[in-house]
Amino acid sequence: MTAQPRGWTCPSCGRVFGRAGQGHECAPGLTLEEYLATGPAHERPVVEAVLAHLSSVGPVHLDVVSVGIFLKNPHKFAELRPMRRWEAIWFALDRPARHRTITRKVAPWGGRYWHVANVAHPDDLDESLRDLLTQAYQCTRA
Numbered sequence: 721m722t723a724q725p726r727g728w729t730c731p732s733c734g735r736v737f738g739r740a741g742q743g744h745e746c747a748p749g750l751t752l753e754e755y756l757a758t759g760p761a762h763e764r765p766v767v768e769a770v771l772a773h774l775s776s777v778g779p780v781h782l783d784v785v786s787v788g789i790f791l792k793n794p795h796k797f798a799e800l801r802p803m804r805r806w807e808a809i810w811f812a813l814d815r816p817a818r819h820r821t822i823t824r825k826v827a828p829w830g831g832r833y834w835h836v837a838n839v840a841h842p843d844d845l846d847e848s849l850r851d852l853l854t855q856a857y858q859c860t861r862a
Contacts, residue, residue, distance in 0.1 A: 727794030736781055750784045759802050762840060766807040767800055769842035773850045777857050797860040806840040811856035819849050
């Protein structure tokens with residue numbers, strides 16, 4: 721699902737970022753398969769459901785690293801991180817939002833509001849949560 725990357729590509733690690741010279745831990749990324757092969761059993765179906773939805777929204781660049789999957793277009797608009805019993809889906813909006821899977825306090829940072837949805841099963845990714853992910857994607861494209 722990795723789209724043609726836009727933005728700045730680090731000459732050392734080959735990862736793509738929204739700004740030239742953006743600070744980062746300079747380590748090569750993983751393929752999606754390499755990453756999912758070592759994750760918990762609940763992770764793959766949730767990740768696949770999120771990526772299937774986002775493929776209908778627009779091009780997304782996957783920056784797959786050891787701690788999770790960063791979703792970019794070219795700026796990061798969401799992250800997928802494995803937890804013991806669910807996948808934490810972090811996403812940024814220009815406003816606070818509510819959903820039954822958002823159980824942590826919504827945190828403002830950098831002019832956006834970061835949300836964390838705890839998704840244990842693909843069925844938790846209902847229409848309302850998919851709409852929030854679509855909005856997060858659109859916020860970074862504006």
